[in-house]
Amino acid sequence: MFAGVQIAFAMLLTAAIFGLIMFGDVTAYQLLTKIEETASNSILAAVPLFIFMGAMLEKSGIAERLFHAIHLWTKRLPG
Template identity: 35%
Template sequence: MEPLTAAILCIAIMLIMLNLGLPIAYSVGFSSAIVGLLTYGTAALEKLGWTTFQTVFNPAWTPLPLFAFMGCLVAKTRMGEDLFRAARLWFSRLPGALVVSTIFAQAGIAATLGASAAAILAIG
């Protein structure tokens, strides 16, 4: 199967599944698996399984629950609100004070948590 035909078929299957009400992740994954199976045969399913296994059992994922836990602690203790309030008081006279305050509060949370993704979880 030509790459352009495979891409059009994959997008068409994905859009049909989305219109049926399936979640985006399932629609993308299922349509990719179907088109991969049609294009490359069973080797695509072997590659899909092996790649999933390597990704899930990668040791780099080990600290992720701890970052999320720290983000939950910051959210429950309202530390993010306190940091934003302090930054807002410091920068209220500057033009664009809301943006500057948000950036500084986000930087403070990211410095506390050690990961910007966890800071996004904590502040929202």
């Protein structure tokens, strides 16, 4: 991370290096299997769509109006 590498790649590189030291050649198979398993998870496909939706709501001003409406409805509730 101090070299300016993104956090995900820094963690991946650290895990790969220590895996090679501790477990040897089987680390490459385990690493590739875990990457393929995570990439094929269909639930994780929703994460970028939620981020995109939030960005669109913010840029269009709808989010601010929604927060204002919710505040009007819930201003008497504590918390």
